[in-house]
Amino acid sequence: MSQFFEVQQEVRQGGILCTDLYKIYVTPLLNSLQKANFGLSIVNIRYAASACADDICLCAEQNEEVQLLLDMSxxxxxxERY
Structure with a gap:
């Protein structure tokens, strides 16, 4: 059992700023995944990840690409020490 400690920073679950703060935090990751040019193709558009709320879905056709996207994540x- 650990000792009591005070939380210095937090974002309240369901708080009004949660969604916007998460988008700010995760955008660099989504941008780097997109720039890697891996993933699925829809017509001439390639995408490597889809994000909704606090979930990210990595998308690829090859196992090796999935592993690279996981490694990048x-x-x-x-x-970010996350």
């Missing part, structure tokens, strides 16, 4: 999370 993990690197982003580590960089």
């Amino acid at each position: 993990a690197d982003f999370a580590n960089m």
Whole structure:
């Protein structure tokens, strides 16, 4: 059992700013996934990820591409200490 500690920073679940703050946080990851030029194609548009609320769906046709997208996401999370 851990000791009590005070939370210094937080975003309240369901708070009015939660969605906007999450979008600001996750946009660099989504941009880098898109720039990687992996993912699925719809006509001439390629997309690697779809995001809704606080979920991200990685999309690719090849297992290797999925792994690369996962690695990019993990690197982003580590960089942001998430």
